[in-house]
Amino acid sequence: MTAVMDSTDIQVSDDTTTLLDWLSSQIFPISGPQELNIPLRIRNITRNTADSHIYLPIFQRLLYSLASNLESQYDGNVMAFFKCLESSTTNLNLIYIFFKFSNNDIILLKRSEFSIYQDFIQSIWDDLISLFSENHKSSDLYLVSKILMKINLFDELDNFIFQLSKCRIIHKINNMYDVQPIYESLKTWIINDLYLSFESLVSFKNSKVFKDCLLLIAKNHLISKRTNQIYDLVENFPFTTETLKEFNVCLNKTSQKDLLVEQFILMLNKNLLLPSIKTTDIILYYIKTIHALLLIDHRGVLLDKVARPIRSYLCMRNDTVEKIVNGLLSTDREHNKLIELNDELNKNLFHSTNSGSSVASSSLQKRTLNWQPDPIDALPDFQVGKIDDTIDSLTSIFNDNNLFINQFVNIFSVDLLNITDYNISNILKNLSLLKSKFSNDDFNKIDIMLNDIVKSKSLDLKINHVLQTNNSIHGVFLSHLYWPNLSSNVALFKFPPAIQNDLAAYELRYKNLQNGRSLKLHPQNTKADIDIEVNGVKKSYLVTLDKLAVLNFIDESNLEPVKLGIIVMNLGMPLQLVKTSLEFWVTENILVESNGGWKVNE
Incomplete structure (x- = not known):
């Protein structure tokens, strides 16, 4: 039997081929965006087709073939890709209408089309963010935003705007960062500039929190930089007071606080808690730490954590008590580096005498108008009402108050023995x-x-x-x-x-x-006032009797010079006491050494 080919079959085959060729050129054309131009032959094909539904498989097959071709067509130029995408989605929409697809068919085709675009955009997402994080034109930003909305990537658009905002905020912070506070200026820029620029591009469901998210991004990045600088900020207190207050405003997460404590302790061990650092300098830094950390967290939880290694180290130093006591009692502002302790001691007495209330309660009221219970993770030394009392914080390093009392007794006894007019x-x-x-x-x-x-x-x-x-x-x-x-x-x-x-x-x-x-x-504790004239210069001294006895013996001796053994034997004075007296008068240029002995400098 001889098969006869129907002319109608040939006609349909030719039409299908023509339709496929033309459609292929319209779906994401390599040549770039172009206007839709429907040839007469394509119009005739659709005109002779009673049911456009028969073309649905053809469109689907072409769309899915597009998915494998996008990667080969993409050359890394993000904006060129989005411009082609804009043209392609527009043309395809017109073609769907031209072929008189039903609404259900159009919905099905668009789902397939958008799914392809969505997957590919996810693969080039880093390129997209990188391009706009460095620089961007407003027209390009709105084009990308429009396309992402058009293909139903609303969440991705929000993510894109948030990431772009984050990049701009980080860039802004890095440019304006300084040891001085910057958050208020940064906040003004975010609200009046960045937020207004991007507000219309954020989806409705996220628009209400967009501004707060921008401010949170700014706080997080600023705190990250400030945390790395915390040791220097404390060291330069009180000049960094306002900058330290930024921590109080910007610290939001427990993880940030933990990182702050970890970084601070790391720097303490590296720069401060070392044998080469003087005890006075460690105490001084500890005092600054108390003031600085209370600006960051007035409840004292953070202070408690960072203070522990300092307190433990000071407790091991043999001269810590002595330095604290000297700081409390000395009024010499030029030489007492811990003069703040003396000031606070005087201030405490003044307040307790005049107001009848504790300084701790007063300072607590200044720090917060709202009462809060003591933090459960704070040491007793740092409970509210005591935490900002520097003297209490220092003396509580040691469990035994007798260490301080004994030091007070030693100092007062020396001071009292040096009194010459009974004025106490x-x-x-x-x-x-x-x-x-x-x-x-x-x-x-x-x-x-x-x-x-x-x-x-x-x-x-x-x-x-x-x-x-x-x-x-x-x-x-x-x-x-x-x-x-x-x-x-x-x-x-x-x-x-x-x-x-x-x-x-x-x-x-x-x-x-x-x-x-x-x-x-x-x-050794008995003193005498004497006047001495050497080479025509008269000097007055208040000296102990051992020094007076040594000088008097040498002055009245017939020997010149007077040997050490002679002095010891005649005065019945211990050898070391004689040496100490001789060294004193030689230093004062009253005696001079000569031929293994001493004589009056005349």
Whole structure:
């Protein structure tokens, strides 16, 4: 049997081929965007077709073949791709209408079409973000946004705008970053510039939170940079006060706070908590840390965490107590690097005297108007009401207050022994300040020492009222069991005859007034006023009796020079005490060394 080909079949085949060729040229043309121009032959084909639904498989097959061709057609030019995409989606939409597809068919075709575009755009997403993060034209941005909306990538459009905004914010922060605060200026720029530029491009569901998200991005990046700089910001306090307050505004996440603590402790161990760093400098930085961290977190939770390694390190230093006590008591602003402790001590007494309320409560009210309970993760040392008291924070490093009390006793005893006019007003003031911070009972020894000085003034006045001596002698009568600087092994030695006679007369008068009680002289704490003229220059000194005895012996000796052994033997003075006295007078240029001995510098 011979098969006969129907002319109608040939006609349909030719039409299909023609239709496929033409459609292929319209779907994402390699030559770039072009206007839709439907040839007459294509119009005739569709005109002779009663049901356009028969072309649906052809369109679907062509669309899916497009998916494999996009990658080969894409040359890395993002904007060229989106311009072609704009033309292609527009033309295809017109073609769907031209072929008189039903609404259901059009929906099906568009789903296929958009799915292809969506997948490919996801693959070039990094190129898209990179292009706009560096620079962009407003027209290009709106074109990309329009296409993403057109192909139903609304979430991706939001993501694109957010990422682009993030890049611009980071770029802005990097350009304007400074040790001075920048957040308020950054916030103004975001609200009045960046937000207004991008607001219309964000989907409705995210538009309400868009501004807050931009501000959050700014806060996160700014805090990230500030965290890396936290050690220097604290070191430069109080000049960085306003910048430190930015942490309080910008810290939002627990992870950010943890990173801040971790970074700070890392820098502490690297730069501060080292044997080469002086204890005073560590204490000074610790004080700055207290002030700075309370600006960041007024509840003190962060301070508690970063302070622990500093407190532990200071606790191991042998001179920490001494440095704190000296800082509390010294009023020398030029040499006392911890003068703030003295200022706070005086301030505490003033407030407690005048307001009747604690400084801690007052400062707490300044920090926050809303009461909050103590953080459960804060140490007792840092509970609200105590945390911003620098003195309490320092003294609480040690569990035993006696360490501080003993140091106070040592310092006060030295100061009292150096008094020449029985005037203890300054010491009484300092003691009153300390009692405002410590218990009164802790200072019993100092009270006894002060009482010794007060009684000594009265007794000395009675002795000198009737006593006639060549030298002016004034005694301080000490309850030696309570004075830490009085050695039980007092070095006694021979005094110059004139002084020896005056001391004997003074002691006799004392016995008469005190019902036979005797005195035990303490030469190392007994001082004499002397005037010395060397080479026509007159100098006045207040020196202890050992120094006076050594100088007097050399001056009156017939030997020149006077050997060390001669001095020791004749005065009966310990060798080391003689050496110390000689070194003092040589330093003052009163004595000079000569031929293995000493003589007066004339």
